[in-house]
Amino acid sequence: MAADEAGKGIASIQVGHRKFVIGDGAMATYLHQCGVPIRVCAEELNLSSPHIVEQVHRAYVNAGATVIQTNSFAANRSNLSRYDLADKVDEVNQAAVAIARQACADQAAVFGTIGAIRGTTRYGGALLQEERVELQAQYEEQAKALMAAGIDGWVLETFPDLEEISLALEVVRNLSNLPVVANLSPEEVGVTRDGVPLQKAFSLLREGGADVTGLNCRLGPYGILRAYERLTLQEGTFAAVPNAGMLHRSETEGLSYTGDEDYFSDLMIQIAKLGVTWLGGCCGTTPLHIQTLVQRLKTLDTSEVWQETAVPTEQTTVQAQPSKPDTGHMYDIIRPTSVSLVEQVNAGTTIIVELDPPKTLNCERYIQGARALSAAGADMITMADNSLAMVRMSNMALASMLKQFGIEPLVHVACRDRNLIGQQSHLMGLHALGIRNILLVTGDPSKYGDLPGATSVYDVSSTDLTKMVRRLNEGVGFSGSPLRKPAEFVIGTSFNPHVRNFEKAVERLKRKVAAGADYVMTQPVYEERTMEQIAVATRDLGVPVMIGIMPMTGLRNAEFLHHQVPGITIPDEVLTAMREAAPEDAPEVGFNVAKKLCEAALQYYKGIYLITPFLKYEITVRLTQHIRQLTPEPQLN
Structure with a gap:
């Protein structure tokens, strides 16, 4: 009709x-x-x-x-x-x-x-x-x-x-x-x-x-x-x-x-x-x-050719499965983290790379990516906790696997998915696995993810959770009961600079640090002037700041990030460059933008937080290698 x-x-x-x-x-x-x-x-x-x-x-x-x-x-x-x-x-x-x-x-x-x-x-x-x-x-x-x-x-x-x-x-x-x-x-x-x-x-x-x-x-x-x-x-x-x-x-x-x-x-x-x-x-x-x-x-040009049918643009590919690594033993004794992220940053330029857990049961490519990034010079691999409320493999499980390869994990912990009972249990489990570096975040509401019928718990805010984890570090549980020994968590918090009221966001960040945050990781930044603004605003915080950089894979990705992802703003000149690039050249344009941002970031920060898009770790491997060519790895005692 x-x-x-x-x-x-x-x-x-x-x-x-x-x-x-x-x-x-x-x-x-x-x-x-x-x-x-x-x-x-x-x-x-x-x-x-x-x-x-x-x-x-x-x-x-x-x-x-x-x-x-x-x-x-x-x-x-x-x-x-x-x-x-x-x-x-x-x-x-x-x-x-x-x-x-x-x-x-x-x-x-x-x-x-x-x-x-x-x-x-x-x-x-x-x-x-x-x-x-x-x-x-x-x-x-x-x-x-x-x-x-x-x-x-x-x-x-x-x-x-x-x-x-x-x-x-x-x-x-x-x-x-x-x-x-x-x-x-x-x-x-x-x-x-x-x-x-x-x-x-x-x-x-x-x-x-x-x-x-x-x-x-x-x-x-x-x-x-x-x-x-x-x-x-x-x-x-x-x-x-x-x-x-x-x-x-x-x-x-x-x-x-x-x-x-x-x-x-x-x-x-x-x-x-x-x-x-x-x-x-x-x-x-x-x-x-x-x-x-x-x-x-x-106002459309009526001479344009209009498609009568749509042609699928994404192909499902089946890759050969790599052989499973030989770990020697099914269950190795996992030693606790020997160096905290704060110590790492104080010793020299530190690179943290985010590699989001897969949405399927196949984690082979994830492990390959983590190992490649570690070999390229990444100090830690960080993994979100069901980001954007989308169901992904447990980051606790993947963190445990990475430690068996000698790769240091940094695990995000969201307020959304667990009540206080589950939250303390989860943190105690991370501690038992030798995982010490964590990032506490609010988490996107469940109703806007892929299981909107799931309950968003939010028993506490990320600031309140920071206080409670600090109590774990004092040997006291959420209920006030003694833990027999203190935890050793290094507590991170997030910062979104892309808000209408920047000063208000900074004040909120200061409250998080006062609550016990040991370091800060920012949302992706695409302008040097924003990097400088953050550096000036946080120079008296007394904790390291990891500046977020996320390479773009193409024009559609860039426009999606700019228009639809909360907390991300991409400059007009960058969007123009992505629009003017041929589709096959756009990924390289995105890489070069990220490369320049990394170079600029080194003027202000000792910590770089690279975010891998769509599990395409080859991009962040190249960025990691480039940063390492410019700066030596941290020398730890």
Whole structure:
């Protein structure tokens, strides 16, 4: 079905031989940006403050949206009952349609929105029969209310699981022949949460009666672009309705989305060129995002060649498995760390290299990389604790393996994954394995990782955990019980210089040091002036600072880091250099940028913290070798 056939009377934008339907952007997150408290139920505003909802709809119409979704995403009995509105399902949904109609004034179509009830935090595997009956009843109740108010079509959105969206699709198809947009919201690129490849899922949804199949929300514009690049779009109409970028939680600045309207629109244009013709925005997007997207579409060169199908850009390769190392004994006695990181830095230029644990059970390449980096001159290998809330192999296990090769590990410990019982147990285990150098971090929230239903614990902040580990070093447990002997941890803390209020971030860092941090490791820095700024701000801290440097592998990687990864800012001149480089030359350009940053860093710091991208340790091996050519290894007594 062509984009302009998705619903009767829907306007579209003509670009070349393509017509695009433009959806609106976020409702709830935009309301919060406009001052509505986050604890307020967005759907309840249909009854208590309809003028506010109408203003949002009208802003999107004025921005160029040709389809407006009703403010009814979570207007189901389960969600409304949390606000004592379980008996208001019909009233809330019908008010949502009336408000949207009033705002559109025949300038845009009105589609009734229904969101997943199990959503992203309630995954319990395949639906049991009683669960199906309950969900079906709730979807029917909401859908009938929307139908009675008079809508032009349906949007089913933010469904991680094919099974649940198929149930909702069946409900609305039994009620009407209106156009249906069915948007999945997977947590991994290429597959639904219940394990169905997207190509197959889209096909099954079309067979079930969906007129438009698509992706919305969680993956963001970059992830949705990657997903569509892997698909073949030969039949049907496809939608892309991503959020604005990665959701970032800052202890000083609260919740925000990292992608701005220009970056969002740039990626949406790339998605459009793959054959996706229903475009809109989800969480974090605003009328400005939609307006910028419309402007970009209207000014495109219509002579451009548009792809009719997407060609997968990533190939799965199977490498020969190297032979397992001969360690002599299955279990060696592991000796404690003999030298702390602080002693290492005081003795001379120290290189710490981050090599993130694998997401699979195959750790051969990881071990190869760690050994290559150690041979190149790295003093320690550091490993994150399920960074970005993505499940990875235990860094404790890998650290223990590295020690058997004579490689010194530095282990990150996140506040997110363990309560205080598990946290002290984990630290005691690290100590028993002879691991002394640790980095304490807050950890990204679980709900934004690959298992959003997991609980983010956060019993304490990283500052409080620093104090508690310092107590372990005094021989006292978290509960105050004696440990018979003191621990010997060397405690690190992180520093993010890329915030609006740099001075406030420095003050917070000082509190961490006062709490007992022995050294500091920074987020990646891409400007010498920022290096100097950090050096000046931290010169009186009394602890070593390891400056973070992360080589870029290409333009897309650079733009992703700049726009979507919290805490990273890349200078315009560096982004320009990456854009001007041929794709095959971009990795070398990224390497040369990192090389110059390393040279600049040596003017200010004795500690360099290299971050390996995508387990491509060959890059950080070269950087390590370059630093070692400029500086000798630390001479330890």
